[in-house]
Amino acid sequence: MKRIILFTAALTCVATTKAQEVTDTLKQQHLEEVIVAGVRVQKNAPYAVANIKKSELEAFSKTGRELPFLLAQTPGVLAWGENGLGTGTAAMRIRGAAGSRINITLDGVALNSPEDQSVFWANMNSYASLMGSVQIQRGIGTSTNGDGAFGGSVSLATSSPMRTPSAEVSASYGSYNTYNAGMKFSTGLLFNHLIFDGAYHETATDGYVHGTSGRSGSYYGGLTWLGDNFRISYKNIGNFEKTGQAWNGVVAGSGDLSLMDGTFGVHTGIKTYKDLYDRGLGKFNSLYEYLQTDNNGAFVKDAAGNYQTERFKMRDGSFWKKTTDNFYQNHNILSFLIHPAQHWSHNITLHYTYGYGYYSEFKRKAKLARFGLQFTDNTGTQIAKTDLVRRKGLSQHTYGVIYNLNYKDENWDVMGGLNLQQFRGDHFGYLTYIKDQQVDNKFRPNGKDYKYYSSDARKFDYSGFFKANYHFNNYWNTFIDLQYRRVEYRTNGENDRFRKSATGYHNQLLDINKHYDFINPKAGVSYYRDGHKAYASIAYANREPERNNFTENGSYPAPSPERLMDIELGYQYTGNNWHAGVNLYYMDYTNQFVQTGEKSDIGENLTTNIKNSYRMGAELEAGWSPLSWLTVEGNAALSRNIIKDFDEMASVNFDNSFRKIHYNHSTLAFSPSAILNGFLDLHYKGIKAVWHTNFVSRQYLDNTENITRSLPCYSQTNVNISYSLRPTKRLIGLKEAIFGVNLNNIFNRHYAASGGVYSTILDNDGHPNENRYTQLGFIPMAGFNVMGSVALKF
16 A cells, blocks of 8 residues: 555656646747747738748758758748858848848847848858747738848747757768758756756858858857746857858859850850850859950860869969958847736847958959059059959947737737847958059058958937737637837948049048838738638838948939838638648839849849839648658749839940930849749658759849840759657667758759849940840859768757
8 A cells, every 4th residue: 555655646746747847838938939929920910921840940950051941941932052052151032032121030139230131141050950940921021120021021039948958969961071060958957947058050161163162150058047937048149150252153254254145246155054064164253263365365165165264363373262251240138038917928138249250352453443542663654453352341239129018818919019229330441462562562561451441330220019919709810010110320431432533533431321210000800710711911111221222322313211012812721631821912112122133342232222113923832641651742932023114224335334224014133933842741750751842933133124134944852861760778868869861953953043144235346235245143053962961869
C-alpha cells in the first residue's frame, strides 16, 4: 500500500509539473505574440498573408542562403543574389516593389535603413536560424513601424527562449567552397525566472561570379526574466560582413563599348545572359576585371570564340583583390511586457542600433573631374584619367521607443500604439589610391587619403495607430485601422557629385530640409465558417522620398511623396486534406517611385515619380495531401503592372543631352506578369524530400516596354533531402541528428534573375530611339550547385 501511495504521489507530481510547464509555455507564447502584435495582422483580418513556421526556418537556415530566398517560396515574391549563390548581398521584390518599398521589422522594431529605406540582407546573415516565425503581408497590410509598406511588409519574430537546457551545432559545405557553420544554446530556466541564450553563425564562399568571395556572420545574446504575468528581455543581435561585390552584374561590354547584338551594326549574337555564358563571360565582373581589346578597339577572343578578360592591376603590378562591401551592425532591444489583467496587455520596447561600414572600389581610367580634381603635369599636359580606388562609407545611429496597448475579449481585439524613432547618419568618401604617381603625390601627400565629400543627415519618424477587430454574429469580423505618421528629414554638406564652374569643379551642396504628415486609414470585413473564409479591405498609405530620390534623380524633377490605394478581395477554403485560396488586388499609385532601369555608380536602382500607375492581379494558393506521406502544393501570382502616363528623359549622345519621350501605356520595370511555385513534399518517418520548381516571366529593365531591354522568362528546380535521426540511447546528450543535402538548379539552367540597363540615342551612329545603343548588366544565378549539411541537437 505504501508503494502504491508513493507511486500515485509521484505520478501526481509529474502530472502537476507537466501541467505547469504547459501553462507556463502558453503564458510565454501569449507574451511573445504581444511583442509583434503591433505590426502583425489580427486573427481573421482581411489581408493577404503568408506565415512561415519555425520548423521551415530551421530547415532553410542550413542552406547558407539569405532569407529572401525562403520568402520567395510564397506568392508574388522574387529573390536574387549578386554572387549567384544567394549568400551575402541578396535582394527581393514583392508584387514588383523593390526593397525600399518593403517594410521589415524585427520584434516590432523597424529594420529599414531610415535614409535608404531598404534592408541590406548581407547584414543579416543566417537570420533564419534566430527566428521563431515570419509573417509576410502583401500590399499595404496593417499599420507598422518605420517606413511605409508599398509592396508588402515582413515581420520577423525571434525565437522564444528555451525553458529547458539545450544546444545545437550545425555545419554545411558545398559548391564554390561555400560553408555555413553555427551554434546556439539556452541555459534553460535558472532560479525559476532567468534564461540566458545565445547563438553564432557565419557563412563564407568563393562566389559564382568572379570577385564575389566573402564572409559574413551574425551573433545573438539574450537575457529573459519571466514573472507570473510579465516578461523582461534584452536582446543583442550583431552582424558583420565583408563581401565581394558585383553590383553591375555580368555586363555585356566594357566601359562605353557594348557587346549587345547590333551595336554600331556589328552582329555579336549576344541578347541574353545565356549568350554571354556561351561566349565565356558567364562569371564576368566589371568591378574585378575588364574585357581585353586589340589595337583597333575590338574585343579579343580566343580560338574557341570566347571573349578574353584581364584583372585590374595596381601600380606595382599586383592584382586588385576585389571590390568589397564592409559593414558592422549591432541591434540592442530591451522589451518589457506585462499582462496585468485577463483582457489587457502592455508592451514597451527601447531600441538602439549602431552601424558603420564602407565599400572599396577600383575605378579603371576614372575621370578625375568626377572627383572634383584637375591636374597638369610638369610638361604642361593635363591628366584627365587614371586608375584609382575610392572608399565610400557611412556611420548610423538609430534609436527609439515603441509602446503598444492591447485589449482582447471574445468579441473585441483593440490595439493602440506609438513609435518614436530618431536617426543620425554621416556619409564620407575618400580616395585611397591613385595610380598616377604625380597625381597621387599632390592629392595624397605622404599616403594620406583624400577626402572628396562628406555630409550628415537627421531623420525623425513619429507615428501612432489605433486598430480594432470586432467579432459579431458568430462568423463576421470588421476591422478598422488608422495611423498618423510624421517624418522630418534633414541633410546637409557635400554630395559626391561635382559641377564645373569658371574656377574649377565644386561639390554639389546638399541642403535638404523636408517634413511630411501622413494619415493612413484602413478598413475591412471578413466572414469565416466551416473552413470557408472570405474578406475584403481597402487601405491608403503614404511614403516619403528616400535619400537617393533627392541626390540621384538625374534629369527628372525633384521628388514628391507617393500615395497608394490598395483594394484586396479574397476567398480561402480549408478541408480535411486540402486547401485553396485566391486573393485579388488593385493597387492604384499616385506619384509612385518606379525604377528607371538606370543604376547609380554603386549599382543602386534609380527611380523617379510617375503620376499615375497601378498594379493589379490574382494570387492563387492550393495544397493537397492525398496520403499521409505526400503533399502537393503550389502558388501563382499573376499581374498587370501599368504606367498610365510617363515622360522618359532619354539619354542622347551618352548623356550630353536628354530628350523627353512620352508613353501613354507601358509596363512597369522589374514587374513580371507571372511568378509560379510548385512543391512536391515526400515525408516518411525521419525522411523528407521536397521538389520545388519556380517560374518567372519576362521582366522589362526600364519603363519603355522594349523587349531588347528586358530579361527573358526562366524556370529552375531545387531539391532538398533530409533525414532526422533520434537515437534511442543518447550519446553525450544527443537528442537528434539531422543530415541534409540541397541540390540547387538541378537542370543547370543559365539565366539572369535581375539586371540593369543603360541606353542612349545616337542618331548619327545608327541608333535612333527605336534602336538605341544599349548595354545590359545581368545578375545571374549559378548553374547546378550542391550544399550538404549536418546538425546536432543536445
